[in-house]
Structures are given as structure tokens and as C-alpha cells.
Amino acid sequence: QVQLVESGGGLVQAGGSLRLSCAASGRTFSSHVMGWFRQAPGKEREFVAAISGSGGVRYYADSVKGRFTISRDNAKNTVYLQMNSLKPEDTAVYYCAARFGGWPTNINEYNYWGQGTQVTVSS
Numbered sequence: 001q002v003q004l005v006e007s008g009g010g011l012v013q014a015g016g017s018l019r020l021s022c023a024a025s026g027r028t029f030s031s032h033v034m035g036w037f038r039q040a041p042g043k044e045r046e047f048v049a050a051i052s053g054s055g056g057v058r059y060y061a062d063s064v065k066g067r068f069t070i071s072r073d074n075a076k077n078t079v080y081l082q083m084n085s086l087k088p089e090d091t092a093v094y095y096c097a098a099r100f101g102g103w104p105t106n107i108n109e110y111n112y113w114g115q116g117t118q119v120t121v122s123s
Contacts, residue, residue, distance in 0.1 A: 002026045002112040004096045009117030012086055016121070020081040022096030022114055030054070033099045034072060034079040035110060038092035038119075045095065045107060049081060052103070064090075086121045094119050 008020040022034070035050040049060045049070035058070055067086075072079040079096060094117050097110035104110055 002098050004114035006096045006114045006117040009119045011120045014123050016086050017084045022079045024077045029077040030074040035097045036081045037095045040092040088121045088123045091121050
């Protein structure tokens, strides 16, 4: 079992930055692909970024490419999402997710989810 706890959300003005953290329990953190997703009111949960167990492979949604950076520290069992140049359309609840083993091809292949952290970007 893996438990995920996100932190770092808050209210920020457009153009500002936030760094989200996701702390994971368990001894096999480095064997998990980690992902960040977000869900805005009235919308489906969408992919934001993902990172391989070693940190060597990263993927981003087109909407955040060049502005957001996903990283991980396996010694601390933590994955991060650095968000720069934030826009009002980035407002959402941000979720951390984990998948043990192979690279997930869709949202349903993530095994574990955090409770989410709210990010609000004011214009």
C-alpha cells in the first residue's frame, strides 16, 4: 500500500509560482511512476505531468509544458510540481498519483491517489 499526501497549494496571482509536494509512504517509492493530475470545477480530471521511478523520463501536458516542472527525491519519498507563470486557467484541485511497475497509459492505471490540494490563480 502507498499513501500519498499533497501540500503546497494556495492562492496566487497570475504570473506567480507555487511548488506542490507529494509525500509518499512505503519502501518502494522509486519503483513507482508518479503523476500529477488536476480537476477544475465541472471538468474531468486531467493529466498534468508524470515522472519515471528514476526521474529520467518526464512527460507534460501541452497546456503546462515550459511552465511546470515535475521532479522527485527518492531519498525523501517525495515528488514535486514546480509551477511557474501561473494562469487563471490553472485553477484546480491538484492530485498526486502513483503506479507501481510499468508506465501508465491512462489515468485509470494509476493505483494510488492523494486527497488533493487546491490551487487558485487570481487574475
